[in-house]
Each structure stands twice: as C-alpha cells, then as structure tokens.
Amino acid sequence: MVTRAVYPGTFDPITNGHLDVIERAARIFDELIVAVATNPAKQPLFSLEERALMVREACAHLPNVSVETFNGLLVEFARSIGAKVIVKGLRAISDFDYEFQMASMNRKLAPDIETVFIMTSLEYAYLSSSLIKEVAMLGGCIEGLVPPPVLPRLREKLVERGCISHSGL
Numbered sequence: 001m002v003t004r005a006v007y008p009g010t011f012d013p014i015t016n017g018h019l020d021v022i023e024r025a026a027r028i029f030d031e032l033i034v035a036v037a038t039n040p041a042k043q044p045l046f047s048l049e050e051r052a053l054m055v056r057e058a059c060a061h062l063p064n065v066s067v068e069t070f071n072g073l074l075v076e077f078a079r080s081i082g083a084k085v086i087v088k089g090l091r092a093i094s095d096f097d098y099e100f101q102m103a104s105m106n107r108k109l110a111p112d113i114e115t116v117f118i119m120t121s122l123e124y125a126y127l128s129s130s131l132i133k134e135v136a137m138l139g140g141c142i143e144g145l146v147p148p149p150v151l152p153r154l155r156e157k158l159v160e161r162g163c164i165s166h167s168g169l
Helices: 015-027 048-058 074-081 093-109 129-137 150-160
Strands: 004-009 029-036 065-070 085-090 112-118
Touching: 004 015, 004 074, 015 029, 015 085, 015 112, 029 048, 048 065, 048 112, 048 150, 065 074, 074 085, 074 093, 085 150, 093 112, 129 150
Parallel strands: 004 029, 004 085, 029 065, 085 112
Antiparallel strands: none
C-alpha cells in the first residue's frame, strides 16, 4: 500500500525548519505533497505562486515530494488527492495547543484521515516565517535559516515593498 501524506502551510517563506520536517516526512511516507495554502487570516508577503515556487525549489532534491496549492478545508484537499495522513510540524508546546485543536477538528470532519506530528529539529525550534521576515526587515542575517533560493527573493520583495534599502539583507 502506498502511503500518501500532505504537509500543509502558508510557507511565507519556507524556512529550514519547514524543510527539516519535509525531509524527515519524505523518509517516512511513500509520497508527500507539500500543500501551500491560502489563509484568509494572514496577509502573506509572497503570492501563492511565489510561495509554491520557492517550496518546489527547496524540495527539488526529494523525488517523492511534490507541491500543490489549495484553499478551503485541509481535509477536503487531502481527500481530493487521496492522502490519508496530515503531517504537522511542532516547534514548542505553544504549537501543540493550536495544532491539537486543529487535529481534533480535522478528525471530527474526516475520521479516516490521521494527523502525525513531527518535532522540528532542535536547531530550528525557534524559527518561524514571521520571525524570518522581521529579522530580514530589520537588517539581520538570515543566511542558513532559509533555503538558498529564498534569500534573493526575500530581499527583492522587501526592497519592492520599501521595507529595506537596496543595501539591506
């Protein structure tokens, strides 16, 4: 039996913490679909297409990983692609509170789909896309915290939005 799993997120932008979870999940499941989500509660820096492209570039070395975009209920997307498992990354206990609530609701909506939690490696436990953007906007070094293709795109986007000067990042 082929096990297909889905790892959802907004990935605005993808971080090395996300990539750590993706690489580890790719070793567990036959197929992993990274699902780049629209999220009406967030105002992303990058467009859905830009975020999906950066995830594709970061995951190019993983033959059993593909990238899709979606909006709406995660469990409906999972069903539409035949995924029986939702992978969620955890950094801290605060993540668990939120993710437990989401997993419980997903279980109520789709009892046939399981949620599996993967702890982010300790070296990335503090990383979030929001923190990456904040540090970058304030001129801090984020090299080694995001996949290499993200650096120039993040710099370009922040210059475009007037958040940093051409000499920043």
